[in-house]
Amino acid sequence: MSSSEALLDVSNLDVTLHTERATVRASRAVTYSVAAGRTLAIVGESGSGKTILNLAPLGLLPPGVTADITGEVRFDGKLVLGDGVNQIASHRGKDIGVIFQDPLSALNPARRIGSQIMEVAEQHLGMTARAASAHAAELLKMVGIPDPVARLSQYPHELSGGMRQRVVIAAAIAAEPKLLIADEPTTALDVTVQAQIISLLRQLQKRIGMAIVLISHDIGVVAGMADAIAVMYAGAIVEIGSADDVLVQPSHPYTRGLLASVPRLDTPLGAPFRGLPGLPPDLSRPLKGCAFEERCSVALEACGSARPPLQPVAGTHAAACFANVRAALAATR
Numbered sequence: 208m209s210s211s212e213a214l215l216d217v218s219n220l221d222v223t224l225h226t227e228r229a230t231v232r233a234s235r236a237v238t239y240s241v242a243a244g245r246t247l248a249i250v251g252e253s254g255s256g257k258t259i260l261n262l263a264p265l266g267l268l269p270p271g272v273t274a275d276i277t278g279e280v281r282f283d284g285k286l287v288l289g290d291g292v293n294q295i296a297s298h299r300g301k302d303i304g305v306i307f308q309d310p311l312s313a314l315n316p317a318r319r320i321g322s323q324i325m326e327v328a329e330q331h332l333g334m335t336a337r338a339a340s341a342h343a344a345e346l347l348k349m350v351g352i353p354d355p356v357a358r359l360s361q362y363p364h365e366l367s368g369g370m371r372q373r374v375v376i377a378a379a380i381a382a383e384p385k386l387l388i389a390d391e392p393t394t395a396l397d398v399t400v401q402a403q404i405i406s407l408l409r410q411l412q413k414r415i416g417m418a419i420v421l422i423s424h425d426i427g428v429v430a431g432m433a434d435a436i437a438v439m440y441a442g443a444i445v446e447i448g449s450a451d452d453v454l455v456q457p458s459h460p461y462t463r464g465l466l467a468s469v470p471r472l473d474t475p476l477g478a479p480f481r482g483l484p485g486l487p488p489d490l491s492r493p494l495k496g497c498a499f500e501e502r503c504s505v506a507l508e509a510c511g512s513a514r515p516p517l518q519p520v521a522g523t524h525a526a527a528c529f530a531n532v533r534a535a536l537a538a539t540r
């Protein structure tokens with residue numbers, strides 16, 4: 208993926224959050240790109256910085272939090288953040304649709320479903336109320352909601368969790384965005400509904416041709432849909448590559464840990480959890496060396512004092528791990 212063909216190009220992004228209590232380095236030197244019409248999955252445990260990385264540049268911060276952001280973001284060939292420019296927020300809703308992680312805040316419980324979708328069409332497509340209402344019904348049909356016209360006048364609590372998430376998706380794609388940021392779009396749903404929502408996103412992607420940034424703590428959820436995968440740990444990308452590269456030849460011990468913790472068909476019931484022991488580091492404390500060192504079973508001495516840079520494994524596949532670099536060198540000798 209060269210930058211010239213990328214729809215979204217994020218380069219060297221640093222995000223530092225300030226709250227009353229703490230200063231948190233939420234993203235460090237993060238670089239990635241998303242090609243038009245393709246899906247980049249961003250995976251990592253809760254607290255690794257996935258949400259802040261994607262939403263802070265759009266001006267979407269948790270209440271009571273401010274952020275210092277440095278680095279550059281290009282969208283559709285245009286510099287939208289960096290070098291004194293800060294215009295990315297103006298693309299939100301129109302060129303960039305967002306599905307928020309928090310299912311409770313996604314829809315206003317006091318307003319009818321139809322008006323919440325119509326609002327997007329009126330605001331970003333300049334539609335009249337009548338046209339927006341027809342568009343909203345069309346969207347509900349597109350996301351697989353039966354009897355869409357009748358649903359327009361219902362309230363969110365009248366729908367199941369899965370149907371509500373379909374409404375949220377309908378609102379996010381109402382202006383046919385070029386990019387959809389889907390933050391944990393299936394996390395609040397049960398497993399069968401999760402699969403339906405992922406399949407819906409794939410269908411919509413084909414139909415609208417939009418690129419998707421699919422954020423999930425569960426690498427198993429994104430495996431079937433991602434073209435590329437970026438693995439985040441402690442605010443940094445520790446491995447990135449095509450989905451095949453990352454899933455078939457995981458090069459960072461953290462990625463291997465995430466993959467080992469995905470239950471498989473052949474996992475016996477009641478088998479011990481093979482996932483990752485320990486917890487991610489506190490991002491309000493300074494980090495010395497590799498952030499994963501404490502939990503890593505292959506750590507070298509260097510890992511405690513120096514931070515491994517993201518280095519190419521092969522082609523566009525890269526990982527930030529001293530042990531992996533050493534193993535690769537040994538293999539070529």
Ligand SMILES: Nc1ncnc2c1ncn2[C@@H]1O[C@H](COP(=O)(O)OP(=O)(O)O)[C@@H](O)[C@H]1O
Nearest residue numbers: 226231233252253254255256257258259269490
């Ligand atoms: N409202 C908040 N106040 C203070 N720190 C926060 C807040 N939200 C997130 N953070 C910090 O930012 C870091 C990244 O969080 P986040 O992007 O939400 O992670 P993820 O989406 O991967 O679960 C975490 O270390 C978290 O502690």
Ligand SMILES: [Mg+2]
Nearest residue numbers: 257258259308
């Ligand atoms: Mg999150």
